[in-house]
Amino acid sequence: MVRLTFYGGVGEIGGNKILLEDGDRKLLLDFGFPYQRHKLFYEEYLKPRGGAGLLDPLVMELLPPLEGLYRDDLETPGLWPQFRDRPLYRRLDHVDGILLSHAHLDHSGYISFLKNDIPVYATATTAFITKSIQDSGKSDFDQQVCYFSPTVRDYPSGWGQAACLASGDKQQRPFRIADKKPADLSATALGFWSHGFWEKSTRQKEMASVPLAGHSGSAFNLRCFPVDHSIPGACAWGIETSAGWLIYSGDLRLHGKRAKLTENFLAAAAALQPRALILEGTNLRREQNATEQQVYENALKAITGCKDLVIADFSARDADRLLTFLQIAKDTGRKLVILPKDAYFLKTLRLLHPRVPDIAQEDSLVIYQETLASKYPSLWQRNLCQDYSGKLILAKDVSEAQDRFILCFSFFDLNELPSIRPRPGSRYVFSSSEPHNEEQELDFRRLHQWLKHFNIQGFGVPVEVNGEWQVPESERGLHASGHACGPDLLRIARELKPTTLIPVHSEHAADYVERLSGMEVILPALGKTIEIS
Numbered sequence: 001m002v003r004l005t006f007y008g009g010v011g012e013i014g015g016n017k018i019l020l021e022d023g024d025r026k027l028l029l030d031f032g033f034p035y036q037r038h039k040l041f042y043e044e045y046l047k048p049r050g051g052a053g054l055l056d057p058l059v060m061e062l063l064p065p066l067e068g069l070y071r072d073d074l075e076t077p078g079l080w081p082q083f084r085d086r087p088l089y090r091r092l093d094h095v096d097g098i099l100l101s102h103a104h105l106d107h108s109g110y111i112s113f114l115k116n117d118i119p120v121y122a123t124a125t126t127a128f129i130t131k132s133i134q135d136s137g138k139s140d141f142d143q144q145v146c147y148f149s150p151t152v153r154d155y156p157s158g159w160g161q162a163a164c165l166a167s168g169d170k171q172q173r174p175f176r177i178a179d180k181k182p183a184d185l186s187a188t189a190l191g192f193w194s195h196g197f198w199e200k201s202t203r204q205k206e207m208a209s210v211p212l213a214g215h216s217g218s219a220f221n222l223r224c225f226p227v228d229h230s231i232p233g234a235c236a237w238g239i240e241t242s243a244g245w246l247i248y249s250g251d252l253r254l255h256g257k258r259a260k261l262t263e264n265f266l267a268a269a270a271a272l273q274p275r276a277l278i279l280e281g282t283n284l285r286r287e288q289n290a291t292e293q294q295v296y297e298n299a300l301k302a303i304t305g306c307k308d309l310v311i312a313d314f315s316a317r318d319a320d321r322l323l324t325f326l327q328i329a330k331d332t333g334r335k336l337v338i339l340p341k342d343a344y345f346l347k348t349l350r351l352l353h354p355r356v357p358d359i360a361q362e363d364s365l366v367i368y369q370e371t372l373a374s375k376y377p378s379l380w381q382r383n384l385c386q387d388y389s390g391k392l393i394l395a396k397d398v399s400e401a402q403d404r405f406i407l408c409f410s411f412f413d414l415n416e417l418p419s420i421r422p423r424p425g426s427r428y429v430f431s432s433s434e435p436h437n438e439e440q441e442l443d444f445r446r447l448h449q450w451l452k453h454f455n456i457q458g459f460g461v462p463v464e465v466n467g468e469w470q471v472p473e474s475e476r477g478l479h480a481s482g483h484a485c486g487p488d489l490l491r492i493a494r495e496l497k498p499t500t501l502i503p504v505h506s507e508h509a510a511d512y513v514e515r516l517s518g519m520e521v522i523l524p525a526l527g528k529t530i531e532i533s
Contacts, residue, residue, distance in 0.1 A: 002243045002532040004278075006524040007064040007088070009504040012036040013282050013436070014106025016505060017064065018248070019092075022241045025219040028098045028118075029237065029248045029278070033109025033143065034062050039439055050141035052076065053151060054113065057142065058083055063113060064527065065089040070113045073150040088527040096219040097121050097176070101250025102234035103129040103317075105143060111173070112144040120173055121215055123224065124180040125233025125352055128193070129317070132348035135196050135380055136341040147172040178215040178224035178235070180352075189351040196380060223272070225265035227252040230318045230482025232349060236265050243532045244275030247496060251280050251505065254488040255289045256480065257320050266495050276532050277498035281506030282483035289485045290477045296324045298477040299429055302459040303332055308423040309402035310334070311409050311456070314431040316342035318482070319349060319356070321431060322408070326357065329364050329406050337368045337393065338408045340381055347384075359388055368407070371395045371419040395419035402426065411443055414450050424455035431478045434462045435469050444469060490515055502530060 002022045009016035015034035020027045041060050042048065048056035053074035057063040063070075065083040069092045083089050098114070100122040101107050108130060111120060122130070131146040141148075147170045172194075182190070215222060223238030229251045237248045247269050254262050283289070290298075303310050314321045316338060329336040338346070343359055350356040359365050369385070369392050377385075385392060398405050399420050409416070428451055435441045444462055451458050460478035462469040471478075484492065493501055493516055501521045503509035513521045522530055 002241045002246065002276075003529050004276075004502065004524075004532065005529045006504070006526060007066075008032060008034055008526075010524050010526045011507060011509070013505055013507060014104075016101075016107050017110070018278065018504070019095075020239065020241075020246070022220075022243075026092070026095045027220060027239065028095055028114075030101055030107040030250070031098055031110045031114060032107040033105045035106055036437070037062055039437060043439070047140065048142060051151070054079060057113070063110065066092045068092045069095065069115065071115055071148075071150075073152075074113065076153075099222070099237045099239070099248065100126060100130075101237065101248070102126055102229055102231055103133060104231055104251070105133075105145075107250070108145050109143045112142055112148060116148075116171055116173060118174075119176045121176045121178055121222065121224075121237075123226065123233045123235050124177045124185070125349070126235070127175045127177060127233075128189070128348050128352060129231065129233055129345070131193065131196070132345050133317070136344040145173070146175075176215045178222070179226065186351065192348065192351055223268070225268060227262045227265050228256040228258040228260075229253060230256075230315070230320070230480075232319050232353070236269070238269060238272060238274075241275070241532075244499075245269075245272040246276045246278070246532070247272070247274045247498065248278045249280050249492070251282070251483060252492075253289070253482060253484045254491070255291050255485070256482075257292045262484075266492060270496050274496055274498045276500045276502060277493065277496050278502045278504055279489065279493060279512075280483065281489060281503045281509055281512065283481055284486045284489055284503075284506055284508050284511050286481070286485045287487065289481050289488075290479065292320050292324060292480045294477045295321070295431060295480050296327065298460075299325065299431060300328050300331060302429050302475075302478070303328060303406070303427065306427050307403050307425065309398065309420070309426040310406045311422075311426070311428045312336075312406050312431060313410050313428065314408070314479075315410075316408055317345055319346075321480075322346075323357075325406060325408065325431075326362075326364060332406075334404055334406050335364050335366050336406050336408060337366050337398065339368055339370075339413070340384055342408060343367050343384060343388065344380060359391060366391050366393050366405075368392075368398070368416075369394055371416060411447050414447075417450065417454060422454050422456055426454070426456045428456050428458045428461065429478060430458065430460040430462070430471075433479060433481065434471065441469060486511075486515075493519065500532060 005019040007017035015032045016030040018029035053076050054070055055076055058065055065086045065088055067080045095118050097119045100120050103126045134146050149170055221240035225236040227234050227236050234250060236250050239246045252262050312325050316322050326336045346359060367388055402423055435444050460471055460475045462471050501519055502524055503512045509523055
């Protein structure tokens with residue numbers, strides 16, 4: 001009997017946490033950051049207390065109360081007796097591994113809480129991107145996926161409470177690479193895995209490195225299927241269980257530049273005659289998606305003819321989108337301006353994919369240095385500036401030649417505009433998804449105020465119509481979603497022909513029941529177990 005318990009990704013987009021048990025064997029399918037529930041309680045200046053360890057996320061029901069699963073250094077005295085009467089409480093003595101589908105934090109973020117001896121199975125690209133995101137990010141204690149600094153608790157004399165601090169020593173998680181042999185990676189790539197792009201400095205403490213290893217050794221027979229998504233390295237997983245093959249889709253699409261990967265997955269997974277399919281349903285109610293080629297054509301049309309500054313708002317970790325706008329920059333005689341963290345991401349990706357542009361050699365790529373940069377930048381930032389010293393530009397450089405640049409800025413980078421002073425007639429091309437919650441709706445209202453203040457023309461920017469946010473019909477096609485649309489999701493289900501379909505990562509999972517007549521569809525419930533025999 002195979003048991004599947006769903007601790008996240010139920011009735012929400014993201015936050016996937018699925019426990020698979022087959023006898024004594026146990027796997028976690030992703031362990032993501034629960035953005036939807038997190039935003040109910042927290043925001044930028046109100047966060048879980050790092051020094052409280054597991055207490056805050058357990059009390060606020062962001063983490064399932066699974067004693068034995070989490071890092072010992074995050075446990076406070078008397079923690080678990082407070083949760084043993086909770087409905088979802090159980091003791092989990094061991095887990096054989098985590099199958100990570102891709103590097104987006106809504107699938108990976110809460111790995112930061114798990115015991116350090118649980119191996120993480122992933123593609124090489126996902127492992128390296130995970131490290132890149134953490135190296136160059138704020139790396140809050142609840143998003144330290146690849147490595148972490150153990151919490152040390154001390155009780156100073158005369159102090160009633162424990163003083164908590166992170167030790168200076170970093171511990172790396174054991175990643176098991178599913179699609180490459182670590183021996184095939186370059187010395188530079190392995191050096192990055194152990195230290196990062198900061199090894200030039202002797203002041204940086206080396207982390208306690210756990211070498212990359214191949215994926216053999218799991219208690220399960222696993223299959224890793226590369227698929228197309230809006231971040232490189234995404235994969236679906238096949239797990240051979242006592243009930244037959246179980247397929248976990250992760251996030252995927254059939255309309256992207258690497259749709260062939262997903263097509264190959266469909267053929268290979270269907271050949272396994274899966275007993276069960278856990279399938280995402282983000283865009284189940286969307287009838288079609290724009291392609292990346294359409295994004296290129298529509299964005300080029302929006303930018304062509306502009307004699308002033310262009311700002312492109314998209315996720316730079318969507319490598320396809322970044323390359324789309326790089327090509328547009330070339331076609332319009334401009335340079336694409338990326339942020340240091342985006343340069344770090346590209347440099348990381350190039351370790352595994354030599355066709356990724358070399359920033360040093362790409363004339364149409366430059367790096368924006370923030371106007372009020374920290375007096376003490378991180379080592380990775382200092383070394384990046386040394387490596388690409390001839391590629392750095394400042395606000396005054398952009399301001400003085402506004403017709404020569406496309407700024408890769410998001411909403412959260414707009415505070416640079418007072419230094420740049422975009423001329424009236426500049427354009428803001430929004431190439432990302434619409435707002436999904438009240439907080440994002442507030443951000444879009446602020447975005448419209450920024451555009452109005454500087455007299456910037458928006459393209460593809462969602463507007464509020466009768467209480468709903470939508471892109472004006474004449475400006476659609478500037479974003480290719482990372483998720484398959486409804487007809488493609490139904491096609492995936494029908495071609496794989498599972499005995500049982502279990503939808504996750506969707507706000508409309510019940511639609512599968514109506515649209516897949518003749519197929520058993522079981523809707524998961526939070527904390528409940530589905531048995532497969």
